[in-house]
Amino acid sequence: MILRALWLFAAGLPLDAQLISRPVPPPDAVERGQKQFVAQCGFCHGPLARGGESGPDLVRSEIVLDDEQGSLIGPVIRKGRPNEGMPAFDLPDPQIQDLAAFLRERTQAAINRNAYAIQDVLTGDRKAGEAYFNGAGRCNTCHSAAGDLAGIASRFQPVQLQTRFLYPRGGRGGAPARPTIVTVKPVTGRAVSGTLEFIDDFTLGLRDAEGYYRSFPRDSVKVDIKDPLAAHAQLLRQYTDKNMHDVLAYLATLK
Amino acid sequence: MKRIFLASFVVAAALAAQPLDPAKLLQPPTDAWPTYNGDYTGRRYSPLTQINRSNVNTLNLAWTRRFTAGAAVQIKATPLAVNGILYFAVPDNAWAVDARSGRELWHYTWESKGGIHIGNRGFGMYGDWLYFETPDCYLISLDAKTGKLRWNHQIANVKQEYFCTSAPLVIKNHIIIGVGGDSLDLPGYLESRDPETGEVQWRWNSTPRPGEPGSETWPSKLSMEHGGGMTWLSGTYDPALNLYYLGTGNPNPVHAAQSRKGDNLYTCSIVALNPDTGKIVWYYQVSPHDTHDWDNVETPILIDGQFKGQPRKMLAQAARNGYFVLLDRTSGQNLLTAPFVETLNWAKGIDAKGRPVPDPAKDPKTDGVLVSPNSSGVANWFAPTFNPDTGLFYTHATESYAVYWLTDTEETPEGYGGRDQSVWSQNLLQAIDYKTGKIVWSHRYPNQGGSRSGLLSTAGGLLFGGDPTGNLIAWDPANGKILWHAGLHTAVSNAPITFEMDGRQYLVVGAGDTLYTFTLPR
Numbered sequence: 001m002i003l004r005a006l007w008l009f010a011a012g013l014p015l016d017a018q019l020i021s022r023p024v025p026p027p028d029a030v031e032r033g034q035k036q037f038v039a040q041c042g043f044c045h046g047p048l049a050r051g052g053e054s055g056p057d058l059v060r061s062e063i064v065l066d067d068e069q070g071s072l073i074g075p076v077i078r079k080g081r082p083n084e085g086m087p088a089f090d091l092p093d094p095q096i097q098d099l100a101a102f103l104r105e106r107t108q109a110a111i112n113r114n115a116y117a118i119q120d121v122l123t124g125d126r127k128a129g130e131a132y133f134n135g136a137g138r139c140n141t142c143h144s145a146a147g148d149l150a151g152i153a154s155r156f157q158p159v160q161l162q163t164r165f166l167y168p169r170g171g172r173g174g175a176p177a178r179p180t181i182v183t184v185k186p187v188t189g190r191a192v193s194g195t196l197e198f199i200d201d202f203t204l205g206l207r208d209a210e211g212y213y214r215s216f217p218r219d220s221v222k223v224d225i226k227d228p229l230a231a232h233a234q235l236l237r238q239y240t241d242k243n244m245h246d247v248l249a250y251l252a253t254l255k
Numbered sequence: 256m257k258r259i260f261l262a263s264f265v266v267a268a269a270l271a272a273q274p275l276d277p278a279k280l281l282q283p284p285t286d287a288w289p290t291y292n293g294d295y296t297g298r299r300y301s302p303l304t305q306i307n308r309s310n311v312n313t314l315n316l317a318w319t320r321r322f323t324a325g326a327a328v329q330i331k332a333t334p335l336a337v338n339g340i341l342y343f344a345v346p347d348n349a350w351a352v353d354a355r356s357g358r359e360l361w362h363y364t365w366e367s368k369g370g371i372h373i374g375n376r377g378f379g380m381y382g383d384w385l386y387f388e389t390p391d392c393y394l395i396s397l398d399a400k401t402g403k404l405r406w407n408h409q410i411a412n413v414k415q416e417y418f419c420t421s422a423p424l425v426i427k428n429h430i431i432i433g434v435g436g437d438s439l440d441l442p443g444y445l446e447s448r449d450p451e452t453g454e455v456q457w458r459w460n461s462t463p464r465p466g467e468p469g470s471e472t473w474p475s476k477l478s479m480e481h482g483g484g485m486t487w488l489s490g491t492y493d494p495a496l497n498l499y500y501l502g503t504g505n506p507n508p509v510h511a512a513q514s515r516k517g518d519n520l521y522t523c524s525i526v527a528l529n530p531d532t533g534k535i536v537w538y539y540q541v542s543p544h545d546t547h548d549w550d551n552v553e554t555p556i557l558i559d560g561q562f563k564g565q566p567r568k569m570l571a572q573a574a575r576n577g578y579f580v581l582l583d584r585t586s587g588q589n590l591l592t593a594p595f596v597e598t599l600n601w602a603k604g605i606d607a608k609g610r611p612v613p614d615p616a617k618d619p620k621t622d623g624v625l626v627s628p629n630s631s632g633v634a635n636w637f638a639p640t641f642n643p644d645t646g647l648f649y650t651h652a653t654e655s656y657a658v659y660w661l662t663d664t665e666e667t668p669e670g671y672g673g674r675d676q677s678v679w680s681q682n683l684l685q686a687i688d689y690k691t692g693k694i695v696w697s698h699r700y701p702n703q704g705g706s707r708s709g710l711l712s713t714a715g716g717l718l719f720g721g722d723p724t725g726n727l728i729a730w731d732p733a734n735g736k737i738l739w740h741a742g743l744h745t746a747v748s749n750a751p752i753t754f755e756m757d758g759r760q761y762l763v764v765g766a767g768d769t770l771y772t773f774t775l776p777r
Contacts, residue, residue: 021413059439111416119621167656
């Protein structure tokens with residue numbers, strides 16, 4: 001079998017490189033393979049190769065996973081599996097490779113969970129969300145729809161908005177939305193305030209009003225931290241899922 | 256006279272270079288750290304006292320050494336310390352170094368065929384032979400003297416999306432190995448391999464086949480065959496009962512559970528196996544029907560002690576789902592179940608068998624549910640420790656919240672079938688009274704998020720571990736007071752070990768690509 005150009009990792013995929021375990025075939029081969037699959041194989045194996053009326057799921061098939069550009073799929077297609085009701089298809093190499101490309105794309109799509117499409121998250125009651133915002137949630141203590149949150153729904157997609165309103169730092173390692181203000185009181189001398197830059201059990205570092213970085217040993221100072229996100233962390237313990245969906249539905253109206 | 260002197264010199268040299276004595280595996284670790292957890296109990300408790308509460312503040316750096324390979328090196332392995340040599344691995348790479356100096360003796364590299372390169376937990380050792388797993392799921396045996404390959408055997412098919420990280424555990428003449436991989440709904444298994452040849456001695460499947468016990472907890476043959484239950488962290492062993500204890504991974508598809516209604520045995524369980532046959536003797540499921548990726552692989556630590564006034568052989572685990580469980584390890588009977596952080600919101604309660612009862616309202620939904628903890632869990636692979644002097648079980652723990660979405664609503668979902676996004680997390684060090692499950696003391700780190708390290712406790716009245724910002728810390732295990740710390744270049748990425756050499760006690764810890772070794776001044 002003469003192989004066409006080797007499948008290469010498509011540009012833009014390194015984000016998920018840890019999940020995409022095998023080279024993803026070129027989109028044109030996948031597209032040709034898909035058309036052919038739907039026309040000739042889909043009736044039994046389903047249009048997405050996840051199994052159908054009479055054919056098994058191919059996405060998690062060991063033959064498909066062990067295949068390299070038609071090496072194992074080709075013989076099965078050409079000989080068929082008469083005992084199991086699968087007819088033989090006399091296809092030329094390029095078509096076998098296209099089918100293999102489509103099936104590889106299907107397996108990688110199942111593997112690459114970071115690319116799974118999240119469905120509709122705007123299921124809440126926006127009126128109830130607004131009431132919670134101004135009532136039990138006390139969101140309006142710090143925020144307002146006409147002020148800092150104006151247009152927030154045009155800056156973020158609903159799914160981003162969902163995790164960002166829960167905690168604006170958003171996931172692992174994001175930058176804080178607002179600085180944390182800290183006041184340090186040494187045993188002797190004057191208190192110093194500034195923006196918290198670093199803290200652990202031993203050292204505290206801040207940036208003072210003049211822009212100087214200053215650090216202190218934790219064991220000889222008193223520390224007062226005003227975390228602007230403390231209310232968000234506290235609310236995580238209070239929200240019901242209905243609260244979460246209602247507030248999201250309300251925020252999504254702030255376009 | 257000269258001859259006698261020479262002869263005794265030769266004897267001493269031969270003793271120093273002898274292969275790992277199998278008896279060492281049955282003793283608390285003193286002049287060696289010969290297994291992943293130091294000994295079979297999983298306690299990571301050292302009886303050494305030279306470094307202790309009164310002198311730990313004089314601890315000095317003995318040596319530090321950085322290791323490089325093709326890719327970034329992250330030492331998650333617990334090194335083995337045997338006869339003055341440290342052996343450790345990272346994905347596709349393994350080293351032997353002189354424990355006195357950090358000098359590299361050999362560096363073995365494996366040409367990878369793929370697999371997720373998330374980490375490697377290190378070696379198992381049998382005589383002069385070393386065993387480790389590669390991300391593409393080969394079991395590699397090296398000659399400890401030279402680092403030369405003895406043989407390799409494929410233990411799982413990387414093309415099916417298995418990947419392998421676990422440190423093999425040697426029990427008698429069995430090399431016990433496990434596998435990982437959640438991406439494409441694979442069945443998990445554990446194998447015992449022959450130390451000489453690497454051939455399979457037995458295989459235990461962590462999900463049943465149709466008709467076998469446990470199959471009643473799955474709706475179909477297909478669901479069992481794609482049911483997950485990975486075996487990616489070394490277990491513990493009771494030689495008197497001849498039982499190997501293993502925590503198993505979560506069921507698959509991870510987040511979309513509509514095709515696997517039921518408890519899904521033996522996923523998210525603690526199982527007791529006969530290491531000679533691979534036959535299951537008892538099981539206890541800590542997370543029935545998990546839908547949040549909470550692998551229950553956390554070390555099941557063996558505790559011999561009192562419970563309600565009676566001496567008992569027990570087993571304790573601080574599970575990824577946030578519950579601490581104490582079992583009778585002869586039978587698997589539950590003695591106690593208690594949450595070890597306060598934020599958990601996924602269980603409706605605890606049933607008569609002590610199992611948390613999952614709340615279906617907190618299963619992933621298409622529009623998202625807010626769940627504590629996140630998918631990394633309250634605990635994870637980083638090692639806990641049990642100190643028999645204090646009676647306390649120590650573990651790093653995380654309070655966290657995440658949104659979990661169901662993305663695959665088909666009747667038979669594939670892959671994960673859902674996603675999750677952590678929104679907030681806070682790390683703690685928890686000291687748990689094994690008799691009550693109560694938190695005796697808690698150390699809350701002042702910063703959010705960050706990494707969590709493994710732990711070590713010693714008879715010197717010390718508890719060692721790393722914080723999220725790169726400090727190696729010694730706590731008083733009785734009350735959580737910090738007694739000593741040293742700032743490393745990055746966070747501790749494995750668990751500290753300790754051993755005695757030349758009459759001195761050493762402490763070795765990995766942080767990123769570097770080993771740090773501490774000892775007291777002479």
